[in-house]
Amino acid sequence: MSCDCLVVGSGTGGASIARELSKKGKKVTILEAGAYPKLGTEFNALKIYTGGFLSPGEFSKDNVEILRTKMVGGSSVVTYGNGTIALQAEFKSHGVDLEAEFIEAESDLNIVECPEDNMGVRTKLLMKTSQELGYNCMPMPKFIDFTKCRGCGNCVLGCIYGAKWTSRNFIGDSYKHGAKLLTNHFVEEILIQDNQVKGVRTRTPDGMKEIEAETVILAAGGLGTPVILLNSGLEAGSHLFADTLVNTFGVVKDADFSNELSMATIIDDFHDSEGYILSPTMEGPLDLLTDRIPLSKKHVILKLSKLIGVMAKTKDTANGTVFADGSFVKPVPKIDMDKLDKGHERSKDLLLAAGVEPNSVFRTHIRAGHPGGTAGIGRVVNSDLETEVSGLYVCDCSVFPEAPGKPPVLTIVALAKYLAAKLVQ
Numbered sequence: 392m393s394c395d396c397l398v399v400g401s402g403t404g405g406a407s408i409a410r411e412l413s414k415k416g417k418k419v420t421i422l423e424a425g426a427y428p429k430l431g432t433e434f435n436a437l438k439i440y441t442g443g444f445l446s447p448g449e450f451s452k453d454n455v456e457i458l459r460t461k462m463v464g465g466s467s468v469v470t471y472g473n474g475t476i477a478l479q480a481e482f483k484s485h486g487v488d489l490e491a492e493f494i495e496a497e498s499d500l501n502i503v504e505c506p507e508d509n510m511g512v513r514t515k516l517l518m519k520t521s522q523e524l525g526y527n528c529m530p531m532p533k534f535i536d537f538t539k540c541r542g543c544g545n546c547v548l549g550c551i552y553g554a555k556w557t558s559r560n561f562i563g564d565s566y567k568h569g570a571k572l573l574t575n576h577f578v579e580e581i582l583i584q585d586n587q588v589k590g591v592r593t594r595t596p597d598g599m600k601e602i603e604a605e606t607v608i609l610a611a612g613g614l615g616t617p618v619i620l621l622n623s624g625l626e627a628g629s630h631l632f633a634d635t636l637v638n639t640f641g642v643v644k645d646a647d648f649s650n651e652l653s654m655a656t657i658i659d660d661f662h663d664s665e666g667y668i669l670s671p672t673m674e675g676p677l678d679l680l681t682d683r684i685p686l687s688k689k690h691v692i693l694k695l696s697k698l699i700g701v702m703a704k705t706k707d708t709a710n711g712t713v714f715a716d717g718s719f720v721k722p723v724p725k726i727d728m729d730k731l732d733k734g735h736e737r738s739k740d741l742l743l744a745a746g747v748e749p750n751s752v753f754r755t756h757i758r759a760g761h762p763g764g765t766a767g768i769g770r771v772v773n774s775d776l777e778t779e780v781s782g783l784y785v786c787d788c789s790v791f792p793e794a795p796g797k798p799p800v801l802t803i804v805a806l807a808k809y810l811a812a813k814l815v816q
Contacts, residue, residue: 395605399607401559401572406559406562408807423574430551441461453723455633455759470547470800473531489806492805495805505537511652516746529659534800580623582601586779586780590604591604607783613787625778632707662796662797666707667796668797670704674698700742703730705796707759764789
């Protein structure tokens with residue numbers, strides 16, 4: 392097989408770059424390691440996340456759980472639909488000006504602030520309480536069609552109502568312009584000759600296969616992309632960040648809450664000064680069963696209609712490492728633990744002011760959901776997002792110069808637009 396441009400990964404980065412290039416007439420093939428599974432239930436979710444039966448995420452040797460999926464659409468399918476701008480100044484300092492691309496990306500994803508009518512009772516209560524405490528609580532920008540949103544709270548299981556944008560939307564656009572998608576194609580290494588990319592070697596259900604291409608774009612994510620680079624003899628894998636987080640919950644004794652959309656608002660007063668954001672979060676039975684919360688608190692699964700929670704997501708230190716076999720370490724240094732502790736304390740104050748029972752408050756173990764930095768700009772790729780191998784590019788969270796501490800989807804889409812313009816030139 393051969394093609395002009397080979398894209399490895401069908402998540403946000405892969406689907407976005409495939410869409411941009413195919414629209415401009417390039418012959419594009421997308422390789423996806425996963426399949427096209429069913430969505431929408433907690434049972435199905437056990438199959439799409441990369442962890443085991445007892446946990447949806449993969450654990451580092453430091454006991455940090457990182458969540459990601461392996462399927463068509465990647466982790467974009469299970470986001471909360473948050474469309475925040477992140478790292479614009481940081482990329483500009485590396486010679487990558489994304490101002491125009493951010494504007495275009497916001498338009499493509501139809502990003503709007505979450506309307507108050509689509510906020511649940513918990514969110515409105517926390518927003519009112521936040522304002523009383525003097526916090527600047529704002530509606531979260533979302534790539535959600537709120538005319539279709541049912542407020543079911545199952546974003547992390549995959550939206551079955553078509554309300555939330557995912558990279559599958561862009562894959563559909565790519566189809567219309569002649570792109571191909573090959574599922575169950577696990578790329579093991581890049582084919583290189585005389586420092587020029589020649590294609591990839593991929594494992595399929597029918598055995599090993601080589602696919603030739605004059606341009607290869609890696610978009611396998613912050614944990615997947617460095618493994619491919621390492622197994623191809625290139626330096627990668629250091630500076631892993633993951634936007635670590637903890638959720639703090641409490642029970643409102645007489646409440647009878649219904650399901651609702653998570654992260655409908657954001658408090659970023661402390662993002663620059665203390666290194667974290669706060670946002671209301673609602674976990675379902677699967678989350679609470681698999682989350683390593685104290686055993687004495689597991690009974691809250693029976694009280695979901697009374698449970699209310701706040702997420703503290705940090706801008707963490709890029710001190711982790713991904714290895715060639717796919718394992719990784721992600722230490723949590725004191726500076727990051729202090730951020731998580733401060734975020735938990737502010738979350739606790741917010742919940743207590745909202746009326747939760749003081750003895751019901753608990754926090755979850757450390758989770759993370761935005762791994763990146765492992766092929767960072769200025770280290771592994773240049774300002775064109777190209778590696779030391781001519782024709783080999785990276786377009787995902789791996790190239791981020793530092794942790795965003797905010798949802799990265801919009802930034803990845805903007806980077807894809809930037810890279811596509813370079814490649815077409």
